[in-house]
Amino acid sequence: MVFEESVLEGNAKKIKAILLIGGPCKGTRFRPLSLELPKPLFPIAGFPVIYHHIEAFSKLPGLREIILLGFYQPNEALTQLIANAQREFKVIVRYVNFRRYSRLG
Template sequence: MTSKAVIMVGGSSRGTRFRPLALDEAKILFPIAGKPLLAHTIDAVLKIESITEILLIGFYEPSVFTEFISAFNAKMKYQRRNCSIKYLKEFKALGTAGGLYFFREEIMKGNPDNFLVIHGDIVCEFPLSEIIDFYEAKKELSKEKLDAVLFD
């Protein structure tokens, strides 16, 4: 089974309530407990062995993520983990549904068995394995096609 994770990272036109703490830093990369906010989400995603690609979708300039992505790829190579990360920049701030729709071909590329969509500025104890197990169990029991499970 192959899976993807889509992390919605917002953009520079958002996160104004986070100022003045992050005037020179993207909110999503602001350090929380010793590492960028985004790294906490990615660490939770990496607990899912089937995830082979992480897509970041947002409206930041790509250069904002260059160093982060480079460090991530080096870590994956060192750990011999088959997982890549890619940033997809929206042409304008599209919101969650707009970003997913605009990049639908990239998300579905390689025909993943499933994918997770996570808002990157949320930090919590993500029960991602349990969500996937719940989805798979419901999918097997459902007589109708089950497209999604929402975790709130």
């Protein structure tokens, strides 16, 4: 998902991208990989799956922020991926853990 903010800064639009990364479940189809890593961090072509999405988002003109939404407890691998992505792609990357919020319905 990509959202454009209505506020313009100069001539460049500010864009936020949202990537839904799901949450923990049994993960039986991906064993033994899923025993150690969350599925979004599985390596594909030498990088975690979500790295490829972040890389694609980073090519959007006017991108200001990428928000990762999920139910995973933050761990060292996810924290490191976010830090590396911010450094490499020069964009803000945040993880929002939905476990902090209560259900509404």
